[in-house]
Amino acid sequence: MDITINEQEGRLVAALRGDLDNAASSQANRELAPVFERTDCDVVIDCTELTYISSSGLRILLNIYKHTRTNGHTATLKGLVENVEEVFNLSGFLQLFNIEK
Amino acid sequence: MFGRHRIQQLVSQHGDSTAQQLVQTMTEEVQRFAAEAEQHDDITLLAIRWNVDSRGYGGTGARGREDTPASDPASVFSRTPVPPHPRTSDDTEGKSEVLALRASMDDIGRLKPFVEQAATEAGITGKEPARLRLAVEEAVANVINYGQATTITLQTAVRDRQLTVTITDDGQPFDPTDDSPTDLSVPADQRPPGGMGIVLLHQMTDGLRYQRSDGQNILTLLKNI
Numbered sequence: 001m002d003i004t005i006n007e008q009e010g011r012l013v014a015a016l017r018g019d020l021d022n023a024a025s026s027q028a029n030r031e032l033a034p035v036f037e038r039t040d041c042d043v044v045i046d047c048t049e050l051t052y053i054s055s056s057g058l059r060i061l062l063n064i065y066k067h068t069r070t071n072g073h074t075a076t077l078k079g080l081v082e083n084v085e086e087v088f089n090l091s092g093f094l095q096l097f098n099i100e101k
Numbered sequence: 102m103f104g105r106h107r108i109q110q111l112v113s114q115h116g117d118s119t120a121q122q123l124v125q126t127m128t129e130e131v132q133r134f135a136a137e138a139e140q141h142d143d144i145t146l147l148a149i150r151w152n153v154d155s156r157g158y159g160g161t162g163a164r165g166r167e168d169t170p171a172s173d174p175a176s177v178f179s180r181t182p183v184p185p186h187p188r189t190s191d192d193t194e195g196k197s198e199v200l201a202l203r204a205s206m207d208d209i210g211r212l213k214p215f216v217e218q219a220a221t222e223a224g225i226t227g228k229e230p231a232r233l234r235l236a237v238e239e240a241v242a243n244v245i246n247y248g249q250a251t252t253i254t255l256q257t258a259v260r261d262r263q264l265t266v267t268i269t270d271d272g273q274p275f276d277p278t279d280d281s282p283t284d285l286s287v288p289a290d291q292r293p294p295g296g297m298g299i300v301l302l303h304q305m306t307d308g309l310r311y312q313r314s315d316g317q318n319i320l321t322l323l324k325n326i
Contacts, residue, residue, distance in 0.1 A: 023209040055298035092289035
């Protein structure tokens, strides 16, 4: 699991690479902490290279969604591969987040 | 399933038996356990009794196993023929692999190669191996997070065009097949926390069976081939 965070066009973009399984989720939680320190911008979770996600990863993303919405900003999932999109769909995430190709 | 636990129990209870007696006892116990259930596969038993002599070596001394006299009843082999039963036959039928995990998230990484290889060898292709891996991970994570188990054992088997992954743990009783399903009509951010793993476990498999036996949870995930 590899995570990078940067700002693009006024949005905070967190790019997730690899498998976000239960073994990776505590590391992911730590590395995504900067997202929770920002209250002033929209957040994009770039999943283009996210190959796998389980419920522990979903919980982290749900917390990002709640944090971002609480501050009046949007939360977007970008670039979902098939397996990952199915999990987001079953979880009801596609109805919550904005979706970008 | 009769299971390794029962086998271990029987062997320790009948430690004084001859190999012949042990095979006899085991066969009777399996038949008693199966009762009227239809036999799916052949039953093979091999019992070996290792007689340790005063030098601390096995009774056959320095000779190799091949040299063991045929009259020495140290090992007894018993085989029950397969009853007539319609079944598919291919190379993967009956193939079984076992993986023992510590009940720790550090061991979760070992699931991927184990499950995906079993799926691929069973002829499951496309996105299905990854979906099965997710189901297995959710079941195992649940045991680690809530079950207070010490060990978790996975066993795969192929039978009747299905791959089964049986997860056995010694933790608190928990039946994920009995869990009231998460109400998916409630928006995800308003649902009570947790429960998502169980939803995925159900969605990513073609069936689930649960049994509590000898202080163990035995959860079997079914995947059509």
